[in-house]
Every structure is written in structure tokens, then in C-alpha cells.
Amino acid sequence: MNNKSEIKGKQINCLDKGFVRLVDFMGDDSSIVQSARVSYGEGTKTINEDRGLIRYLLRHKHTTPFEMVEFKFHIKLPIFIARQWIRHRTANVNEYSGRYSEMKDEFYLPDISQIRHQSTLNKQGRADEVLDPETSQEIIDKMQYIQKDLYNNYKEFLDEGLAREIARINLPLSNYTEWYWKIDLHNLFHFLRLRIDSHAQYEIRVYGEAMAEIIKEIVPLAWEAFEDYHLKSMYFSKMELEALKLILKGEKVENIPFEELGMKKREWDEFLIKVEQLS
């Protein structure tokens, strides 16, 4: 616990020019326990009992004690990621303003490993395979060329005296912005559950993982519980439970009439992936 205050100011670089930096925080594992004990009217206990209580709370969806820990981050991120991020409403934000201040000459340029085809499975994502290196490099060069060109145009507009709030409208979504972002642990867990998931866009996942790295030093017991009961848990729908029953009775997976159980092919495929992880 001694080194908790050292973690203030910890910064993890993200993507090519972004970062997550912990500006401040309030509370740790012991604060979760402390506020939970208000509900139960009991005093503080041993570390071991603290761990048990935290796990009990998370398992049984007693979420309010997790709201008692607060984090404040300074984050630098591309605008298209900021647009996904801001959809999480239960947080406080103070963003750099392109009306007050000049936008900086900093744009996200994807690493060559991220230049990928549209996924054929996931309508909203990229494929696992990369493009051929030459095409990829051409795309990146093209992107960089566009970004330079756009920033030059922006500066020219400003030089002509055009108001900043107008001059910036053709800046691209790859332009970096920054903000202070404050959130409690319960809502951060919710954010992370969605944003470090494999369906989230790679570029926001990078930020989610960076924040996870930082907070697990502050709330190690809560983080462990979050992994055991959320990140590494699995959930089965009513129909999947019917299928699971049949498997437990000895039925071969390939013989299960999934359509009779009320599942479509796509849903069934999702179930097969779960079953594979259980073998």
C-alpha cells in the first residue's frame, strides 16, 4: 500500500502519439470495503476478509461500494476514438477546445500491422489478415500526405484570419485531441468490459488496456475479482443452457438440433466457440 501515491502521474503511451496518464485518484480496495461495511454496520477486518467481501460484492452485483473509488486521467487520443469514448456518459470530461485554441499538428497514423481488410465475419471490424506490405505502405504514405496537406490548409485559413471554429471543420478525425476524464471504479469496469473486448475497435482497446494496467496497481483485489467474475466469465442464454444440458447428458454437439432450440446459425456458431473453450 505504501507505493500507492507513487502511481500518481504514471503515464502509458498509446498508439503513435497518444497517452493515458493518471492525474489523481481517491480510494483503493480498502475504500470499497469501508463503504460496504456502512451497509452492514460492521467494523474493519483482516485483508483476507476484505478480499472475500470484495469478491462477494462483485459476484452479487452490489455495485455501489465500487462507485466510492475515483480516478482522474489525462488522455491524448485521436478524435474518432474520442467519439466512441464519450458515449460513456457517467464520467466527467474537460476537453481541449478547437474554438479557443489552435489544434496541433498531430495525427494518428496506423502501424502497418493495423492496415487490414474489412472483416467478413464482423460487420463493424477489421479482418485478422493484413494486406500485402506494399499496399499497406502505400495507404499509410497516402494517409500521411493527406494529414500534412490538411494541416497546411488549416494553418493557411488561420493565417488569413479565419475564425478557429470555422477553420478547423476540415481537420480529419485522425487529429489528436486531449482531455481530463474522471470516472468511478464501477463505471470504469463497465467501460473496460465493453472496450477491452475483442469486438471493440483496436485503437480504443489500446487505451482500455493502458487504464487497466494502471488501476490494477491501485485496486488489486477488485481487479482480480473483476477478472474472475466478469472478464473471464461466460454467460449462456436460455437456448444455450438447453444445448448444454444435452451435452451434459452425452449428446454429441454436432447432433444437437439447434434450430429446434430456437437458435439461428449465427447464434449457434457463437455457442460452438464457447463450447470449444470448455474442452
Place this chain on the structure above:
Amino acid sequence: MNNKSEIKGKQINCLDKGFVRLVDFMGDDSSIVQSARVSYGEGTKTINEDRGLIRYLLRHKHTTPFEMVEFKFHIKLPIFIARQWIRHRTANVNEYSGRYSEMKDEFYLPDISQIRHQSTLNKQGRADEVLDPETSQEIIDKMQYIQKDLYNNYKEFLDEGLAREIARINLPLSNYTEWYWKIDLHNLFHFLRLRIDSHAQYEIRVYGEAMAEIIKEIVPLAWEAFEDYHLKSMYFSKMELEALKLILKGEKVENIPFEELGMKKREWDEFLIKVEQLS
């Protein structure tokens, strides 16, 4: 009241390619009164008493009855406006996704009347004066050229098979998006107070005024009260009240030692504008 349902579907065009359309709504002036009367334990009354009650509630910050009316809009707007708009967290949003779907070839191009210099008074806004017409036209032409170019690039990236979520990162903030936006009357009033204010960016004010046009047909009494007690009201700080006292005692404005009252020059100038409106 008969024509209340006719207003569903009402659309007002905004900027060059955007719009606000009322998709649905729940409640009207009578719903405000109805829920307020639960608090007071009284039955329904005459229209005139309804008006009085609504005005009383708004004047005394009894805000919960205004939360009982709900509006759902379909809105098409440039991304840089969407970024300001989304900061209002007490609303529900479902936005077009550039990860799922191809972005459309639609970009905001300001009217020549909006090509203005940076304001020297308002660090975040544009000046009242326009640029000379030739420069303005050049800027607009340049903007349009950039937008076409960027969209061509985007399409080329897509044609090469690049994932949509990557291909779109260099699209500009002037690109149009659209969303469904649902909000209650109390929170919409708050939104409008900030966004139809003269300090708000012109482009969002246009949308604010369009929504105001629409809702005043649904809640005419609440709208009237909102104008009388908020939009057309004026507020004076402790220091301004001291100055006002002096004026009421016959002191000439130019003789008031505003620094002794605790005001800086800038704040005093803001007060002078208020005083002028009172003469």
C-alpha cells in the same frame, strides 16, 4: 390540442444539408401539471390555473414535472457539431456508425455570410464582420475541393478493401452524421439555454432554434414560461447588485468605482451591457 399529433414528423432543415425532425413525443403542458399535482395531491384544474402552475413551477425551480415530457428527434448534423452536442449527457443517442456503414458524401460547407474573422472579444468565437467576398469565396472553394478530395480518397481506400473503421479516419469534421436523440423537456431547456445563447457556435444555434420552433407547438405554456423566466431574464452577481444599488440611489454609471466593488474591467463591461438593456 387537436393538432398535437400532426406535429409528429415535422422537419426543419438546418445548415446546408442537415435537419431536425420530430420522430415522436410523450406528453405536453397538461402532463407537467398532472405530475405536479401528484406532489400536491390535487386534481386537474382550468387552463388558466394550469398556466399559473407551470409558471410557478419554473420560477421556483421545481424541475421534476418538466422531466415528464419527452421528445425524440432524428437529426442530421456535421460531426464537429455532434461533438459539442454529445457533451449533454442526460439524453439518449443512437448514432450512424462509420464502422458498420459507409459514410456518405455529404459535408458542411459554410454559407459565405459565415466566413468570418476570429473575434477579438470572444476567444472562442467568430467576429461580426465578414471577410471580403473574394477571399470568402476562395476559402469556400478551397473547402469544397478538400472535401471532394477526401471523399475520393475514402472511396479508394474502401475499394482496396481497407476496413471501414480505418478508412474513415481521415474524413473531416465537416462530414455529416445522423442520430436519434431523445431528451426530456427539463434537460432540453438546459440544452437550449446554452446552445441558443449568442456565445454558442452559430452552427449549433441553428439546430437549437429549430428544436425550439418544434417544441413550442407542443408545450406552449411551458415555452412561454421558459422565455419569461429564463431566456429573457437577467441575473446580477453580488458585485453587480452593489453597482445597481448605487445607480438606484442616483449615482452615474461612469462614476461607479467598479474595482472597489470587486469587479475587473471585463466583468464591468459585461455589466454595462446589461444596464444598457435596462434603459
Place this chain on the structure above:
Amino acid sequence: MNNKSEIKGKQINCLDKGFVRLVDFMGDDSSIVQSARVSYGEGTKTINEDRGLIRYLLRHKHTTPFEMVEFKFHIKLPIFIARQWIRHRTANVNEYSGRYSEMKDEFYLPDISQIRHQSTLNKQGRADEVLDPETSQEIIDKMQYIQKDLYNNYKEFLDEGLAREIARINLPLSNYTEWYWKIDLHNLFHFLRLRIDSHAQYEIRVYGEAMAEIIKEIVPLAWEAFEDYHLKSMYFSKMELEALKLILKGEKVENIPFEELGMKKREWDEFLIKVEQLS
């Protein structure tokens, strides 16, 4: 769909003197689909495709389209239930005020079937077994006597001219209050998941079930999906998945070393209940 508007005003009585009444609503299954299609940029489809889309959205936690449906209820409930209910913050409330108005002579008196011992398993609940009928009746009689006495005292205080806001402080938590309560479908699902659960207090479950009865007529497809993917689903922690793997490999449940898998006895007992439901 024709009878959707008939459901407005539907009332279900709850407990001895309470009720849930649907005052108004906005949207239905088709509104969920409509707003989701804004994200995907596609037009309306067949009912069958609507059902598929709604199920897909709920399964993949695309929650925003469910926020586009709104319900407004008039509810009469005992104060101790109101205190649990109000903890759900993402709703709008307008409550009867004991400062403005006289509280009514209506108190919750439990049915004899609800006079139960403290549960030995569930620290926060009542046991399954009832008390002996005589003791139960005595308790109920005593409760009723107290309630009458307290109301008489309250009236006496009022008769002496004591301010309502003071006179009411000794009224009991069993006193009925009423409110208007407005919430969107996504947040109502969250409320119901917690409040029709067997761990919720019986008296709030009754209200949860009444609201469920009402809304399933308005959003039958969303309700069906909610049952299949939430209410009747099951979730397994990391440790439970390890145990499930062993069972699928043929290990007997009673031979599984649950402590080595990281589970405490209590957690293991929770798992055994799940396993039983799978057989």
C-alpha cells in the same frame, strides 16, 4: 399492434393498497428497430427480421436502441419500498410531498403469508417458512394497532397547528406514498433484473412483476429477448468454468476440489444449484 393505445391507463393492484398504473408510453418494438437502423443505415424490414435484430442487439449489449422506448407509471407504494426503488437513478420521479400535503391514512399491512422468520441463509431476507398462524396474526394485529395510533397522533399534531413537515416525522415506513415514475426500456430492464430477482424484497418484487406484465404487451419481442438472454440465462465465473470443464470431462461433481479452483464453500454451493438446474 392495434390495441397498443388501449393499454394506456392499465392498472395492476399491488400489495394491500398499492398499484402500478401505466400513464403513458412512447414507442414499442418497432422503435427499437427504427433507431438501430440509423446506426446501420438501412430501411425497415419484415417483422421476422425485426425480431432477429432485436435479439441480436440485446445479445450483443447494443443497449442504446432500447433507451428509445419510454414508460411513465403512476405508482402507489409503501415508503420503505420507495426507499429501495429510488436508488435507481436513471429515471424521473415526481413524488407526493408530505411538506405540501397531508399524508393519507393508508399503511401497508403484510399478508399473513409474509410474516416470516429471518432467513438463516440470506442475511438480508426472510425465510421460506411462515411463523405459526397465531403468532403471525398477533404480529399483524399489533402492526395495525401501531399504524392507527401513529396516524391519530399525526392528526392531533396537525390539529394543534404543527407544521406538516414536522408533524410527519413519526409516521412509519409502512405509510403509503405515490409518485409518477418515468424510465426508458433499457433502464427498466436493469431495474427488473435486480428487482424481480429472488433476492429482492418480496414487496418490491410484486411491483416489478406488475410492470413486467404491462410492458410485455407493448414490447413483446424485446421482452422475449430479455427473458431468453437475461432472466433465463446463466453465468459462470472463471472458477465455475473450470469446474464445468471437469464435469464435461466426466469428473463427478462431488470429487471436484473446489478450493483448489479458488472457490469458498458458499460460492461452491451457489455453483451446485446451477449444476442442478442443468440436469
Place this chain on the structure above:
Amino acid sequence: MNNKSEIKGKQINCLDKGFVRLVDFMGDDSSIVQSARVSYGEGTKTINEDRGLIRYLLRHKHTTPFEMVEFKFHIKLPIFIARQWIRHRTANVNEYSGRYSEMKDEFYLPDISQIRHQSTLNKQGRADEVLDPETSQEIIDKMQYIQKDLYNNYKEFLDEGLAREIARINLPLSNYTEWYWKIDLHNLFHFLRLRIDSHAQYEIRVYGEAMAEIIKEIVPLAWEAFEDYHLKSMYFSKMELEALKLILKGEKVENIPFEELGMKKREWDEFLIKVEQLS
């Protein structure tokens, strides 16, 4: 600034048995400035400039930097006050549970100075005049007698084995509860504006004032600005501004035809009180 950490743990007793205790906090005046400067892209400045910036932000409703300061209180309060308090939804709460734990033998008994008649002016409040001392003492004695009796009954129910969640339903609203309550500075200002106002119930005002005492040590500049621009400010409706214009033109107050200006008698009386404060 050195003694900021000493204030942690500060407790102020409220009413007869309650208290407000500062458990923890994150940030101070400098955090407001720090996050505001992210928007403007500038570094830190002198204290004097900090004061100016904080005042500017509050005056111009730039509220997000004030959300960057967070307070956590431990509060013990009567249930009828908890019921008013909880209506503020933008806070985190963890309350003592009467389902898990036995309620304590602690009840709010008003001071004799608070035994007052119903106000004839304010439908929701008490009068300024006290009752005669004898009647008041009788009322207090009666209240205390009831509270003792109710607690005895509660204990008897528990002794008979009745479940806590049932046994407590006849406990009165004067029973003390406690909770952890976490809120940011912007939302706390909003809470205080409503709850230390003269229209708020006396018993919640006491708590509001206690919290104000505590936080003004942590954010002295923000508090000063809050007083100057909110607590000690005055607001005039459109109609009141019309009247004010007439007064500034030399019209006598008693000659102003307030009904022609659109005001009712009650509203006009409210205006006269404001005018008196200006003389």
C-alpha cells in the same frame, strides 16, 4: 494549502444525533484551474490568475472543471431528510441497510425552537413563530414517547424471530440512518443552492451548511466565486426587468401596474422583496 490533508476526517455534528464527516476528497482550487487549462491549452499561472480564471468559469457557466473535484462524506441523518437528499441523482451512495442490520435506537427529536406552526405564506414550510413553550414541550414529550414505544415494538418483533426487513416497516421517518455520499463540486454546488436556501426544510439546511463549512476550506476560491455569482446573486424575470426599467426611469414602485406587465400579486410580492434588498 499545507493543511488540506488535515481536513480529512473533519466532522460537524448536525441536529441532535447526526453528523457530516469528510471521509476523503480529491482535488482543490488548483485542480479546477488545471483541467480548465486543458481546454485552453495553456500552462499553470499565478494564484491571482487562478482566482480570475475560476471566477470567469463560474460566471460563464463553464461547469465541467468544477466536476473535477470530488468529496466523500459519511453522514448520519434522519430518514425523512435522507428521502429529500436522495432526490439528487448525480452522486454515489452507500446506505446502512435495515434488511442486513438491526436499526439503531436513535431518533430525531426536534429542538423546542423548531416546534412551529404551518406557515401561512409557504405551503411547504413552517412559520417563523414558535408555539407556546408548554404546547411545544408536550409535543416533544409525545414524540419521544412514540419513538421509544416504536423501538420497543421493533425489538419485540426481532425477538420473536421476525425477519428484519418486515420488522422495520413501522419504524418512523425520524429514525436515524447513515450513508457514504460521494459527489463532485459542481453537483454539490447545485445541491447547496437548493438545500441551504430558505425554502428548504430546516433539518436539511443544517446538513448543507455543515458541508459548506467543510468544503470552503478545500476550495476557498471556488467557494468565494460561488457566493458572489450564485448565493448572493439575484435574478430578474422578463416582467421584473420591465418593472426595474420603470423604477430606473423614476417611476414609484407603488405606481407600477404589475398586472399589465404580466405579473400576479404573488409574483409581484416576490419582486418587492428583491427591490427592498436593493435599497
